[in-house]
Amino acid sequence: MKPLRTSSLRVRVTLTAIAVLLVVLPVTGLTVKAVFDAQAERSLDSLLTGRAQLAQQLARQNVAPGNLVRRIDADGVRVTLILRTGQQLGAPPVEPGGTVRQVRATLQAGQRTRGATLLLSADTALLADASAHLRNVLLISGAAAILITALALVVGMRFALAPLDAMTGLARSIAAGRRGGRLEPDRPDTELGRTAAAFDEMLDALEGAEGAARRSEDRMRQFVADAAHELRTPVAGLQTAAETLIQLGPAAPAERREELELLLVRESRRAGSLVADLLELSRIDAGLQLDLAQVDLRHLAESQAARIRLVAPDVSVEVTGSGTVTADSERLAQVLANLLDNARQAGAQAVRIAVGPTGLLVEDDGPGVPVEVRERIFHRLVHGPQSKGAGLGLAIARGVARAHGGDLTVTDRADGRRGAAFRVHLPRGA
Known part of the structure; x- marks a missing residue:
């Protein structure tokens, strides 16, 4: 099994969040700029088209050419009206292309304006300047957002990871020998709550197993002491009978010798039976086959x-x-x-x-x-x-x-x- 990678969770979360921002913010900025440029282009086209339609309406109302030019004039729009006589009213005409967007229309009504050519020109440099300004604003705001997010994460992670610090502290206190501490989560249905509840259950099981092991050890010590006490009686009988036989020697009465020999047999069987039972119990404890x-x-x-x-x-x-x-x-x-x-x-x-x-x-x-x-x-x-x-x-x-x-x-x-x-x-x- 590979060792668990245990780099700082605070650093990992912070770097992950910053990495996400570094991906999301440029994509968002590019999307916003593209939408802005497209919308600006549409707005400019709509403005020029709308001015041309207004000119057609004024021509149908037989508005004088000079008055027509003044009424369709608008900020950012260059108006040039060329009458059939060649007379030019309004701004001097410019060639389309480059940064100039132009709409050409021929007026269809009016005593003096019928057949006149209307040129509506707009300089798109203003749109380019606005787009560049928007780009700069997005870059500055994105960098500021990343910096503020990083600082907020450094501060916020201390609060967010406080439950994990509590778990670590409790685990170390348990390892140091202090028992009985629990996390006791107030909301066991959340992710941290379920983790804390599982941690408490693990501590309950560990302390229960430790108590059971201690009680088992105590019972084993008592069992060994009792077994030794039980064995002491037949062993003492064997020792006494053997020593008495040795002391009496060959000249001992036959009845006395027979009595001592029967005692040896009885006590040896008793000791053997006890040892056999102890071995049987050890097999049961180890898992009887x-x-x-x-x-x-x-x-x-x-x-x-x-x-x-x-x-x-x-x-x-x-x-x-x-x-x-x-x-x-x-x-x-x-x-x-x-x-x-x-x-x-x-x-x-x-x-x-x-x-x-x-x-x-x-x-x-x-x-x-x-x-x-x-x-x-x-x-x-x-x-x-x-x-x-x-x-x-x-x-x-x-x-x-x-x-x-x-x-x-x-x-x-x-x-x-x-x-x-x-x-x-x-x-x-x-």
Whole structure:
């Protein structure tokens, strides 16, 4: 991308306006002069023609030749009347051409003027002088207009660009760390108003993103601290069991050694499970890659129900309904497994899995979830009163559901009985 040209806007606008004037004023001046010259020529022709017509009328009225010459005389017009006898009245005749415009007419009436030749001459030098004077006036006025315009633009641009100066000042104050300033245009429907409104919206978005990033950073720090705290317990158990085994040595009683070895296995599994959950959350945060295919939700629910009946024979699991969606079967199985394990750990004795065309509904007869904590239980490292895990299962389950374009929520049971209802919603065609 080419760098933005950032020459002075004041200079660019001023030079552009002067350039426009340098083009417009000469064109306008030439047009005015041409119109003036043409109009002057027409006026002169009309004057001479009109004097000739007046002479014809006076001749028809049998006006004496001398009186006729005096009556058709006019400023700028040279009148010469040559009678049939050769007598000349008025000004001496001149030859047409050069700066002389002449109209010749033969009078058609009158006792003494019939057949007389009338010469009407006009000197066009006066028109040329007027045209030259007009040209000089146009040149002087045009130069003055350009000079005045340039001075006015220099002063006016300071006022006209004041909103841009305000935007620049606000941007620099934001860059300096001062937040909260806004332009707040009084007329957002104008060009500058729309620009200022867009500038304010950009600042709102930037400050919102900055606040969100800060909150995300705070949550991440808290998450890391909580994860470290959760890992400390199994690591401490591993360390204690290992140190005790070393201290007891080969002569340790078999029962004691077996107890410590079981503790090592249990704590290592606990630590491994926590690390696996943390890695799963990091994959969700980075954008979970899904292996999408047609999934029979009824078959998936039956598989997980069979697993629960195997690990917890005292818990009854019922599966109803049917449905098929486009999803990642392993990820959906992970979500359903988390929900069933949570229900079992919460003390539920009966679980019902309702399968539908847009997801799953898992209802249990456990203690339920109070309204005030129904959103909090999906946060990371949040333990319920009966929870035996690290508090990451529901966060992972919701992350997987949202990666499919759906969601995971919790409500009361539809029949009003004691317990909780977790709904896995998948959009149609997900």
